[in-house]
Amino acid sequence: MNSAVHDEVSAQEEAYYDILRPLVSTYSRTPHIRSVAVVGNQPLAPSAQRAAVIDAADLVFRVNGFRLDEDEPTVGRRADVVVFNRGVRPTPWFFQDYTRRLYLMIEPGRMHEENPKIPDFWPRDLGIVTLANREVIVPLNRVIGQQSAVDGLWATTGTTMLWTATRLFPNATVDVAGLSFVDAPEQRTWSHAFGDPSAVGPEHLIANEGRLVRDWISSGRIRFHR
Template identity: 55%
Template structure:
């Protein structure tokens, strides 16, 4: 998977990587420019990007889309899709999730399944989750951040749009696209927030709120 990520980055060994979650964020030109200046930009599930007639908030560039089978696609998800890498995370396949592709998925668009053995389970171990035996695992956003951090450990990592870092006890969340949903019982977002926040103390990860 690392070689695939390198192929879609601005340069084979990205010096800066951004992962943008789906928290609604106020306009911030500096944040948007910082995200767009990265060599590799990850976005998650039904994400949004800045529009020409709006104030900058989260930038416009996307190299990698990390999604799950419950994706609620926005108009930005498949924009310019031949130039992006699509990574399907499927931790539920360890338990009950069926192997099916939504009927609305573009017939000419492939995707790369993310290995549960190489990604999901090591992340769950870091979070203290018993994913092998219980139906509990990380959110797609945290999985995207973990992929970015472990694939390019020497790169500067920018994280933005992760509401559970500051609000770890929320039971529902609003998405930047305008919809909302409950926090699934399979997620332990307080543990995820602690993990991501701890990275910011290493000097290689920046949190942009």
């Protein structure tokens, strides 16, 4: 793979991210975002160094049913932007301090008549911003060799989170942790840092996603923390 190709952004996509960027930036701890942490939900061994890198970032992205550190440092304590889908299983940390976070929902299933109902457990005073299928989901899936609007295959929420973060802040240092498919692209079950395992959905070809992320690692586009 050629990482330079992956960094190409169409005028339509750029216009979309230009609109979204100021909103996302308001949840950063600094007005000038130079570092971003993107954290998945893979179970990881404790690491004070990893946790410190994540918490030191200007902006921290988390995904779906994430967990935060409470005792032993592992993946940090901050969550500024939460990227999720309607099937999310909320953990004790998911709605913690929710008025201070931005929640971005992906809904690729809407291209295939997915029910647009908001989850019943959603707080009445918490709004949702939806990531656009046309400017986010479709371009990402094209890069990893899937036609989401046609074949019903689309990237995981974790990869979509990483893709969005790098599009929003292309000049920032991006530290990534907790994406299990990077090293285990053939897995059929997700293990989570909190909660029971779940099957990898048939709509995901995580080997394709693993190739993209490994290419970004080898090119230096992102720094991956195991």
